[in-house]
Amino acid sequence: MKIALLTYSTKPRGGVVHTLALAEALARAGEDVTVWSLGRGGDAAFFRPVDPAVTVRLVPFPDVPGEGVGDRILRSIAVLGDAFARRAERYDVVHAQDCISANAVPDCVRTVHHLDTFTTPALAACHDRAVARPRALVCVSAAVAAEVERGWGRTPVVIPNGVDAARFAAAAGADGAAGRARWRERLGRYVLAVGGIEPRKGTLDLVEAMALLRRERPDLALVIAGGETLFDHRDYRAHVEERAAALGVVPVVLGPVPHADLPALVAAAEVLAFPSTKEGFGLAAMEALAAGVPLVTRDLPVLREVFGGAAAFAADPPGLAAKLLAAAGNVDPVRRAAGRALAARHTWDAAAAAHLRFYAGGAALSRTTSRVGIVSISDAVLPPS
Known part of the structure; x- marks a missing residue:
């Protein structure tokens, strides 16, 4: 054919x-x-x-x-x-x-x-x-x-x-240790968001959540990767930057990350934040599960459908902050196993x-x-x- x-x-x-x-x-x-x-x-x-x-x-x-x-x-x-x-x-x-x-x-x-x-x-x-x-x-x-x-x-x-589950699982294993170490040396401990700064990705709510989270975990940085798009989100980005500055949050904006480096970046994160207001599936979130990284998403029907018990869900910035705080550095072995199994089934x-x-x-x-x-x-x- x-x-x-x-x-x-x-x-x-x-x-x-x-x-x-x-x-x-x-x-x-x-x-x-x-x-x-x-x-x-x-x-x-x-x-x-x-x-x-x-x-x-x-x-x-x-x-x-x-x-x-x-x-x-x-x-x-x-x-x-x-x-x-x-x-x-x-x-x-x-x-x-x-x-x-x-x-x-x-x-x-x-x-x-x-x-x-x-x-x-x-x-x-x-x-x-x-x-x-x-x-x-x-x-x-x-x-x-x-x-x-x-x-x-x-x-x-x-x-x-x-999802290319094996690639992200490998980045979380012994062979990926050097790659994870390089990102941690550069970024410290971090909450990762993938998809850039744009309204659909819920970046403003994530900044609000990070301001609350950092009261308990000032060591955690917000890292934002990706973001190549046809649309002009400059006004939204400016608003996010102004609000972040007012709240004392300083996001590390990486932009598009080379394909070979992305799995290690994901695997080295304390938690993946996925506060999108609209999604079709959530491929970046599934990649995080393949790497064994805790996942916190916005409480949307589509994300409930796709991720079920493998993710934690929140509806607003205070909820995001609470769930991110609970997940960062505190891996639930049952949820991690469920996430890896879910990702492995999606070939x-x-x-x-x-x-x-x-x-x-x-x-x-x-x-x-x-x-x-x-x-x-x-x-x-x-x-x-």
Whole structure:
């Protein structure tokens, strides 16, 4: 089967990580897979090496000085769509992994990782089209699938993410000791957040929580990794910085962390804070569980669904502070074992097998007017526990 997976960037955002890992797993299953993306700002490769069994097609996308977010997104759609329309290859399945690529190639299957809210009419219309027009939809959690059904009357197939559990588990073991030591020498003891500073990641609430936490644990730093995004969050970041300064919290903002260094950074953390206000699955949180790191998340239905008893949940900054304080340096062996087992069950090979069953069902291959039935998580991807 010839399969095209389309994403919007080469940077290490969750949807891009998903696209590459799924592509490689599909290739291991014997499929002919091509990943298409925009090479933003002169990028000639993805943020990490890609298995040579996967073909990569990067479409040049130079920066335009002064271009606004809306115009950049609309240009992204046009450039990717034009390049894909002129392709020489023919594919059995075209699978878009985000709003941009689903608009660029509307006659596709689309994975809805999470739903966004846009205030401009043009971007709101793009978001709507990217859910309404694809042949069939996949979601990485039942909670997001339910949102799609409520909003658009479509019932996606649910296929959860995989996770490279072995890579993060190794960083927490004896062979990863040197890597963990380097991060601790640089950062001391720290609470880690992954995803950058943006409203959806709940950074402001985390700063408020850290101010409360540090009354008991002044030795704990807040470290924020990641954050490459298309959107302009400068005003929000400025607000977070002002509030942090007022509270005496000094976040260590690392920005994007090299792929090879990320597992050790995660494994060396006292606790991973995941206070997102909106998520589709929580891949960074699952990676922390694979490393045996305690996890504290916002109390959202989707995160309850995905993490269950492997995480601690909180609804507001005081709750986050209390749960982070309880978890930092105080690993619960039962919860740690549950988290590692949960991460180990979410393999990319199982996710690829579920995608192939979905493709073989026909909805991905030809347009239909019927809904695509929801597949339970256990039946779709997870092996028996």
